[in-house]
Every structure is written in C-alpha cells, then in structure tokens.
Amino acid sequence: MLLREVLHFLDVQPGQVVVDGTVGGGGHAAALLERLGDTGTLVGLDRDPAMLELAAEKVSGPNTHLVHASHADLLDVLAELGLDHADRVLLDLGLSSDQLESGRGFGFGTDGPLDLRFDESRGEPAHERLEALEADEITRALQDYGEERHARAIAAEIVARRDGNPVRTVADLVAAVESAVPGKVRRDSRKHPATRVFQALRILVNDELQHVERTLEHVLPAALVAGGRACVVTFHSLEDRLAKHAFRDEARWENLTNKPTTATPAESRVNPRARSAKLRAATRR
Ligand SMILES: C[S@@+](CC[C@H](N)C(=O)[O-])C[C@H]1O[C@@H](n2cnc3c(N)ncnc32)[C@H](O)[C@@H]1O
Structure with a gap:
C-alpha cells in the first residue's frame, strides 16, 4: 500500500x-x-x-x-x-x-477461533482474555483502542454470555456485538458494527x-x-x-x-x- x-x-x-x-x-x-x-x-x-x-x-x-x-x-x-x-x-x-483471511480471528468474514495474536507462541488468545477481564477492563480496551461508542453495552453482553454461551469464536463475537448495538446504529453505519471491536481486541492482545x-x-x-x-x-x-x-x-x-x-x-x-x-x-x- x-x-x-x-x-x-x-x-x-x-x-x-x-x-x-x-x-x-x-x-x-x-x-x-x-x-x-x-x-x-x-x-x-x-x-x-x-x-x-x-x-x-x-x-x-x-x-x-x-x-x-x-x-x-x-x-x-x-x-x-x-x-x-x-x-x-x-x-x-x-x-x-x-492475515484477514487466515481463520485466526482477524477478520469477521472468516469464522474460526477468536485468537487474534500475531505470534501464537506467546501470550493468550483473545477469547481467553475476554473470559478473564472485568467488564470495565473490556469497556476501556474497546474505548481506548477502538474508539467504540457502544463499548459499555458490548462489554456487558460479552460478560453476560460467559454463563452458558461464552464468546470463543469470530461468529460468537459478531453475534454479541450485533445484539448489543442498537439496530438503527447498525443499519446507519457504513462499517460493520464489529469493525472497531476486532481492531481494539487485536491491539490489546498484541500490545x-x-x-x-x-x-x-x-x-x-x-x-x-x-x-x-x-x-x-x-x-x-x-x-x-x-x-x-x-x-x-x-x-x-x-x-x-x-x-x-x-x-x-x-x-x-x-x-x-x-x-x-x-x-x-x-x-x-
Ligand atoms: C500491513 S502488513 C505489511 C504488509 C507488507 N508491507 C507487504 O508489502 O506485504 C503488517 C505486518 O506487520 C506485522 N506486524 C504487526 N506488528 C508487528 C511488530 N510489532 N513487529 C513486526 N511485525 C509486526 C503483521 O504481522 C503484518 O504481517
């Protein structure tokens, strides 16, 4: 580019x-x-x-x-x-x-485990981080690294799903974002509503x-x-x-x-x- x-x-x-x-x-x-x-x-x-x-x-x-x-x-x-x-x-x-098409969680067009690490030999995959972090910490990551306006609602949805339906895959995260973001916002937005969330988690997981x-x-x-x-x-x-x-x-x-x-x-x-x-x-x- x-x-x-x-x-x-x-x-x-x-x-x-x-x-x-x-x-x-x-x-x-x-x-x-x-x-x-x-x-x-x-x-x-x-x-x-x-x-x-x-x-x-x-x-x-x-x-x-x-x-x-x-x-x-x-x-x-x-x-x-x-x-x-x-x-x-x-x-x-x-x-x-x-990388977007690698099935490692980078792009929401390809389903697979929500890993998001550049280097899979180090650190923890994104789904493990999402299981361990407090709702406030997820909110802050989405705000700081994704400038995501609906960070609090998305973080609350991710945490609510831990019991029974945890976010482990790309499709799980897309579903959580779609149910947390109001329908009107989703329809009006030029970008997919999960774009900023994936960016934020990638930045977090890879420091x-x-x-x-x-x-x-x-x-x-x-x-x-x-x-x-x-x-x-x-x-x-x-x-x-x-x-x-x-x-x-x-x-x-x-x-x-x-x-x-x-x-x-x-x-x-x-x-x-x-x-x-x-x-x-x-x-x-
Ligand atoms: C936009 S791509 C580079 C494309 C490249 N210029 C080309 O012409 O094909 C960015 C690359 O940077 C790598 N990357 C991200 N953070 C890095 C870091 N801290 N150190 C080294 N590579 C990194 C990614 O794994 C990815 O392969």
Whole structure:
C-alpha cells in the first residue's frame, strides 16, 4: 500500500542497510530489494511466522535476512546480524490481507477461533482474555483502542454470555456485538458494527501500541544513522498520533511530511483499505 509514496520518501540507494520492520507478504520488501542492488542488505521482520514464510517467496538471497521478531526488538536483531546501523526503516503497521483471511480471528468474514495474536507462541488468545477481564477492563480496551461508542453495552453482553454461551469464536463475537448495538446504529453505519471491536481486541492482545511507541521513541532514533530515513504507514488515528508526535521532535528528526500523505483515489478504488492509510516520513538528524 502506498508503494510509490514509500519508495519516494525512503529514496533507497544501492549498498544501504534497509529494514522492513513489518515485512508481511513481502510486497514492499521486494521493491526495496530491487533498489538495493547486490551490495545492499535487507532485513525483514515480522511477529507472525506465517507471514515470514510468505515473504520468503518474494524476497531471498545472500543479503536478505528474514527474522521472526517485533520491530521493537530491531536493535537486538541488528546486533545479532553484525550490523551497527540502518539507513532506512519502513513500518507498514496493522494487518495484511492474508492475515484477514487466515481463520485466526482477524477478520469477521472468516469464522474460526477468536485468537487474534500475531505470534501464537506467546501470550493468550483473545477469547481467553475476554473470559478473564472485568467488564470495565473490556469497556476501556474497546474505548481506548477502538474508539467504540457502544463499548459499555458490548462489554456487558460479552460478560453476560460467559454463563452458558461464552464468546470463543469470530461468529460468537459478531453475534454479541450485533445484539448489543442498537439496530438503527447498525443499519446507519457504513462499517460493520464489529469493525472497531476486532481492531481494539487485536491491539490489546498484541500490545500493539506499546511496540509502536517503543520503536518510534527509542529504537528508530538509535538504529538509524544521521541522514537515515524512517517511513511509517498507519491505519488508525491512534498509531498516526504516535508517529506524528515522534517526528515532531526537532532535535532528532527533520519531518518530511507536515501533513500525512494518503492514498490516491485510484489506489483507494482498487483497495478500499487504503482509504485509511496515512504515511509519515522523517530524516534522522
Ligand atoms: C500491513 S502488513 C505489511 C504488509 C507488507 N508491507 C507487504 O508489502 O506485504 C503488517 C505486518 O506487520 C506485522 N506486524 C504487526 N506488528 C508487528 C511488530 N510489532 N513487529 C513486526 N511485525 C509486526 C503483521 O504481522 C503484518 O504481517
């Protein structure tokens, strides 16, 4: 997404060390690798091992390193690879369309266990969290990470269902949301009423904002050389706010995008998810 714009702001040169911190299916990484030439190094990270397998089909070679790690652990990854800096870092945050259809709970179009973890080897799946949390804690997560207006009613419905009909699958959660949200709101809304709820639970289960904040505030400034560039593509206002705030620090960054760059109407027509994408870029001082 926003590929042309990412390539413009990163302005990759042959021989550089380029990090794709969210390599996903490898679409951006393949274009970056092409610009790096034989002398450059590409490091691709993802928390989801299934995405690394997909990426490996698009990017490979002696100077490509695909690593199962969070971008928040980039400094450790670079050290293990014997690299002392990065020239370019891309973060294309959120979810890939392959994950949406993976049956792991990310998209409400595909039923399956309500897991929602990028990395199933760590932490607890969303349905276990929903069984353990107090109604107030669920309400707060839906408000803080989904800006969900009906958070209290949805949380109450989830808790009420624990006795006899607990929320364990995608379909269970959709049913709980549909019975908690008033019919008129459901009919008037452009988005499915469960959209924000799934987003909020995914952010909660994966501690997403904590990872992004650590990367923006501590990891990128330490990893990038002076003159190095970072480019961040976000899909919701919570992440965009973190990127905007980080790049405002003039002692560390020369901000290249005072206003975020968005997808062209043509890209949004082909890919409706691109409508919410915002790109911010900055050069390390
Ligand atoms: C929008 S997709 C990236 C798509 C990719 N740019 C492409 O061209 O195919 C986001 C990816 O980031 C991964 N991800 C999310 N949080 C992460 C984190 N903290 N560290 C590393 N990867 C993460 C997800 O598993 C997903 O594969």
